[in-house]
Amino acid sequence: MATQQDQFAQMKKTVEARNYQQQRQLPPSSGAHPLPPSSARSQQPPPAAPAEQPTVDIPSIIPDSKTGLTYLRGKLLGKGGFARCFEVTETKTKSVFACKIVNKGLLLKQHQKEKMVQEIKIHRDLRHKYIVNFLSHFEDDANVFITLELCTKKSLMELQKRRRCITEPESKYFLRQIVQAVEYLHDEKHIIHRDLKLGNIFISEDICLKIGDFGLATTILFDGERKKTLCGTPNYIAPEILGKKGHSYQVDIWSIGCILYTLLMGRPPFETSTLRDTYRRIKRGEYTIPRDVHISTNAKNLLIKLLQVNPMIRPTAGEILRSEFMMQGFIPSTLPASVLVMAPRFDRPPNFGQSIIRTTAAPVAPPTVVIAPGNPLFKKPLGLANQPATGSSDGTASGGFIPPTAASVRSLAPSTAPHQQEPPALYCDMDTKDLMQNMISLRDQIRKIVSGKLPRTKDDDNAEDPSLCPLLWICKWVDYTDKYGFGYHLSDDTVGVSYNDQTKMILLPDAKSVHYIDKEGNESYHTMKHFPDELLKKIKLLKFFEQYMHDNLIKATDGRIPPPPSDCIARVPNMWTWFRSSRSVVMVLSSGTMQINNFRDHTKLILCPLLGAVTTLGSNKGMRTYSLSRMLEGGLSAELVERLAYALDKIEVIIGHSKENVSANVVESPAKKV
Template identity: 35%
Template sequence: MVCPCAAPARPQRGRAPFFFPVYLCPEIQPESCFQLRQAHKNDFDVGGFAKCYEMTDLTTNKVYAAKIIPHSRVAKPHQREKIDKEIELHRMLNHRHVVQFYHYFEDRENIYILLDPVCECSSMAHILKARKVLTEPEVRYYLRQIVSGLKYLHEQEILHRDLKLGNFFINENMELKLGDFGLAARLEPLEHRRRTICGTPNYLSPEVLNKQGHSCESDIWALGCVMYTMLLGRPPFETTNLKETYRCIREARYSLPSSLLAPAKHLIASMLSKNPEDRPSLDEIIRHEFFLQGFTPDRLSASCCHTVPDFHLSSPAKNFFKKAAAALFGGKKDKARYFDTQNRVAKEDEEIYKLRHDLKKTSITQQPHKHRTDEESQPLITTVAKPEALPETKQIGDSIRMIVRGTLGSCSSSSECLEDSTMGSVADTVARVLRGCLENMPEADSIPKEQLTASFQWVTKWVDYSNKYGFGYQLSDHTVGVLFNNGAHMSLLPDKKTVHYYAELGQCSVFSATEAPEQFISQVTVLKYFSHYMEENLMDGGDLPSLMDIRRPRLYLLQWLKSDKALMMLFNDGTFQVNFYHDHTKVIICNQSEEYLLTYINEERISTTFRLTTLLVSGCSLELKHRMEYALNMLLQRCN
């Protein structure tokens, strides 16, 4: 419906790009002027009703994807009803992996829907057309995002009903977003479901073809078809005859080539189960061994739109390892050893990226390194005691403070005690604090409402190359650190000029990165390459602001530990961080002003910070509690 106070102008005919003013309701956006350009190779797959343009608001320079639908194409009531329903459903959605709906308006000729812009790749259909097939790591990368967006839709009781490659759009950061809600519908009870056969033929489920109606399980079936298509380059039920395609779908008859690995085959087969009740839920899909046992990149380069990525040894990584090996083993003077190193790197490269199942650990220490025992290598087992009944709030008082401060004895403050302590006592203190919280907090259904703004450092990026040099990480203030295999630690400060070197706990040497002492030159070179690699190839792991308290001591890594589920890092000031692989959630514990704070970064990289004293009073969700329990057991494993 046209706003009564709008004064629409007729678009000027001419060669693209062309310009025309669109006058909207003054209460919404007074006299906004848009520059409109026909989208060519980054065209949306918007179906028969609409064309997509790139539209720029000249008052803000904000770029939109404009879906423009001529009134002549929706002249019939049922056609207009379809557009109105799409707008109604889409405008209420707000999720990282769903195309954002910004605004819609209309003039006498067209309906305009303003959406997220897309990059040159446009959609997964464009990528697959150029690439033919995708690698398993890429499929995991994209499927995680599809599942995240689809789970959000289902939680809103919305069925997409047309999941296919052409409806997965890619932005400039190579993030996937679900789009085109032209066939989307509300989830209805079984007896009220529409029996309409709609969607893309190759992705229809047996129950939809049999006119039993769409359900969440129908979207899961389509997701199975999408995964199959990504890996093999064609839909599972594609034939030269539509009637035969439908027969294959009804019988769930398709082939799984031997080229697919077993986890991929199993996941596809489960999603393409003929009986909807046998299909996995979205949560079960993400927990499947296809995701848990395989490498998933944190981000992809835009070059993946048209070329196969080299996860074994990407170009930046290859340069990194070549230069690092040259720095450590010499250049022309020792060519034989250099090339031998490169041959070994080619065999070891997967260890850089894959989340290994065996536990790996290293530390800064004042004692010789201990050999790892069989007992230390055993899988972690969560055995945290169940909490006692919560005492009355007025009885907690100082006991809460005592628990979360870790009973630090005669120290005047916890931070002072940690600074002067040994590595073992740092770990023991954090473990005691975390255990005290878990054993005393009540059960609850949600995370506390408290939201604090705190200035602490945390790890935003990391690289494990301990089979060669050590473990590298980047802090939120852009300090880069490497804990070398010999137990020494080196940090490159945010100015990229100053280096801190810790041979032992608490003993720091400071020098210029460009004038390093001779004995440190090779390690500084490796440190710089770690810094360059993480800056160019890894993305940040959350939305926490980068705040720095200059009064606090510089952070450097004391210990780290990898299990098959998570990475643990413990720092000199007691900051303790655990990153969980399968959903990219993070738990961070730090000490500030004699208060322990816990920060939780969820699957959407959104952070929440609160005091541990708040947890002791209010409790937290099982989702967070289970992660805290696992983090404690990792720390106890490392302490032992």
């Protein structure tokens, strides 16, 4: 077998990724690297994606003959047409990395091999704290292996889908890291990335950004050189690329503008229902800033500069860092992991004044499902008459009364220092109407799958998409509503209680910080040692629930890992609504995540309407996450169809009770229990 150096030497010639659009599907599957629409091309179907690389071809033990290191293949992190990415563990040091594995058999064309060489050549020489660290590359007869820094918190794309839009302090925190990395690429390495987008900006364990995927990157060889390759992603592609007049570093600046706009507004600036219209708007620079969006003048001014059609008047990376948007106002030095699902608050530091806590809309109680006295499920065995019903990883539970719940919270708080004349940031938390719309969207997605004549598969491998896996789910729960309320324990060590009086209390993973939500949805923040006297009883009950779940339900661990100090107050989802049947407990968090714990086979089904994803979590099969859209394309197993049909029934219960009377106590008919 030829050596690695010989193999790559044979590939090295022209390294421009010409006609790269053949390597990735056109929208809506991935939306990457299309040709501009034309009357001729618009009638042609997109090029077929290559066959996916079967997992069986990838060894469980991966040796690097060059270094003598051996890697143990772990869970799948993501997949595409040409590659799969796995978590791997180096067997000697037990260090954990990401490993991108490319099937050589799929690199059939010369330009595909050249693109592979180019990506490795560019990425391996980069060293920056905000760029994914390239560790090594090697090969065997079948595959090319690239080991990379592992970014455990996915990418900005998943964050934006969950959050929709983020606050200005968060956007400054993220923008500074992106621009510092781009400044390094442009000024020190003379590299254009050419595919900057939310999905290519990864998030590390400590919530730092890392730019990755250099498959379209290119090097500027001399001053004034203009590249002509047609490449990029529709929502982020610069007008000069579409114009085919040559492009340079400024295309990355345009993409940064699209990223910032999307994070602040909740949608890309030029997105339309058709590719043709999107390109037309890009070429003309047509976008709007909605009047009801609360962003600062400095943010608007920076967006205007970044999204200039004329590339020569866009700012450089260094000029972005020196802009008023970045130089004025508060930028947090760190962010808690909770920002991946909910906006933090920035009004805790003394120099930021007192917190403003009020709801933005009249609260509406979410639907509540109640099993009435007299229903057989209401009765407990005599020995359990004064004991709480519980649920844990083993799925055990007993019947009980379901309490009403309060509305979720949508808050306003100042995001900048008092001396700045800027509007307060609107935290894009979901209110009851948003959550109900999510339930309707989830119902419609699952209906298509359950009612459609989709092919049945032996397994669900083709529909699997680990990048969509949930960040938070309910690990344990305890129903003590005959006295106090419903308690639960989240996967990040958060403990929450929904009290019978429709108030809520949350103990954060640091085991010190306490959030209290009153009946109207107003939030207040305390600690376990410092709180108002009127909360004393509820603090004691919170401790009781925490201790009970720790002693009786939670498996032994190494203890909590305290989060690092932060400039903000971390916020986590609360329990929006929940109910129980003879077969399961159904819980919905205020982030929109719905979870069904099956009492019979001890399986958890976690559904996320915002990501279009469903996750199964069982004691034997582990966690697997699937894309609903991929199910529609390739089918699914009979077992998963059955689980989704049951979930659809429970979603209909929530929606149906909402239409009747969202504030009423409603009895779930025994006929609906399956």
